[in-house]
Amino acid sequence: MQIPRVLIVAGSDSGGGAGIQADLKAVSVHGAFGMTAITALTAQNTTGVRGVFPVTPAFVALQIDTCLEDIGADAVKTGMLATAPIVEQVAERLAFHRPPWVVVDPVMLAKSGAELLDTDAVEALRERLLPIATVVTPNLPEAEALTGIEITDPEGMKEAARRLHACGSPYVVVKGGHLAGDPVDILYDGRGFTRFEGERIPSRNTHGTGCNFASAIAANLARGKGVEESVRIAKRYIDRAIRAALPLGRGHGPADPMAWLTPRPV
Incomplete structure (x- = not known):
């Protein structure tokens, strides 16, 4: 039996x-097996980020090659990439290895507002990584930083999705949690839009939801599910993770990524 494999290229929290x-x-x-290529070390807790120490691009590349040359991956998920040279090195190695799925979560800011991606890396991400991504979230x-447009409603989300699709990614999921009201996410595949609606859950403990969402999509793609089904599963997963959020620390505590496996009432 083939074990679903996901390589995670991201920073350490x-x-x-x-x-x-x-x-x-x-x-x-x-239900997938996870591997990692660490791009940066961060010193952070629920109140904020105190320091970021990027890994050298060459060592990020070595981690990617070491995993993919032996274990392989059915999907790769990228998160915090920190610097333009790291973005470029990641794009180069993934273009070389050509994994079936590349899910790009374009992490730029921590929940506390701390910058996790250098300003000059935004262009590198748009021009080097999005063309080889299969899903971007x-x-x-x-989405505003990558497209240069202001998004104030679902129609703006659709326009941003179109522009990101034009950068090369076949599937774009624009997450609308920053808009007022109940959250709406929009999936665009170049032909049409699929709207995913949810209920806003009052909680300050939402740290990690973007990471969990993209990783859940990647894991389900690795298991052979389609994009729309993978997004729908990830949405349900995040809903439960927020409802079961862990009241840790004095700031933004984490959503509980293990909530599906634990019997605690939510």
Whole structure:
């Protein structure tokens, strides 16, 4: 039996709520085997990010090659990439290895507002990584930064999705949680839009939801599910993770990526 395999290319969150720590939990919950190529170390907790230490691009590349040359991957998920040289190195290695699925979560800001991607890396991400992505999952600030447009409603989300699709990614999921009211996410495949509606859950403990969402999509794609089904599963997963959020620390605590496996009432 083939074991679904997901390589996670992202930063480390010392507080455990986001980054590769969250990614590995999400991938495991959805029945896939997770590997990592760490792009940066962060010193952070629920109140904010105190420091970021990027890994050298060459060592990021070595981690990617080492995993893919031996174990292989049915999907790759990228998260925090930190610098333009890392973005370019990741794009180069993924273009070389050509995994079946590349899910790009264009992480730019931490929940606390700290910058996790250098300004000059936004262009590199748009021009080098999006053309080889198969699914890209920006939230509204990330979609605005990548497209240069202001998004104030679902129609703006659709326009951003069109522009990101034109960058090369066959599937774009624009997450609308930053808009007022109940959250709406929009999937665009170049032909039409699929709208995913949800219920806004009052909680400050939402750290790591973007990481968990993209990793859940990647894991389900690795298992052979289609994009729309993978997004729908990931939406249900995040809903439960927020409802079961962990009240840790004094700031934005983490959503619980293990909620599907634990009997705790939510």
